[in-house]
Amino acid sequence: MASSTGKTLIALASGAAIGAVLGILFAPDKGEKTRKKIKDGYKDLEKDMKAKLANAKVDLEDTYENLVSNMSYKTEDVITFLEKKLADLKEQNAKLHKQ
Template identity: 65%
Template sequence: MSNNSGKTILALAAGAAIGAGVGILFAPDKGSKTRVKIKDGYKDAEKDLKKKFDKLSEEVKTKISSKKVDLEGSYEDLLSNMSYKTEDVISFLEIKLSELKDKNAKLQK
């Protein structure tokens, strides 16, 4: 996504520069009019780049937000699973401790 957007922005900037250069070479207007046209062309290109950047920025924010929600869900699942496993381990250890106490009591007699 970002690679294609970067290429698009680079191509747009290169196209604007080439277009401005060709426009200057073949301009039938006076220099002052040509400069105004170039300035307007740059303003249009700047607006277009800003729109594309804003769109890309919004897409990135949306993707990050969705990944954050996925990560939070995974984290909650992990904690829940760990809690169950911890309870299983504690239960197992309590059983083993009880067995050891019984064996120790028999050995003490």
């Protein structure tokens, strides 16, 4: 997910930059209007980027929580397995001492 979000952000920023340059080159408006359009476009881009970054942060936090949760379950599985093996070894050791 993080790789996809990063690529999306790069594509969005690249598209905005290319659009701004083309807009300036082919703008039929006066300089003042063109600058206002660029400024408004930048503000829209900034809002969009902030929203995407906030979503990426939430996604990352969710992924982290899931990973920690899964690791916790795996740790419990490993501990249970080791406890069973230890009990088996104690039983085998007890049998050896009886002989």
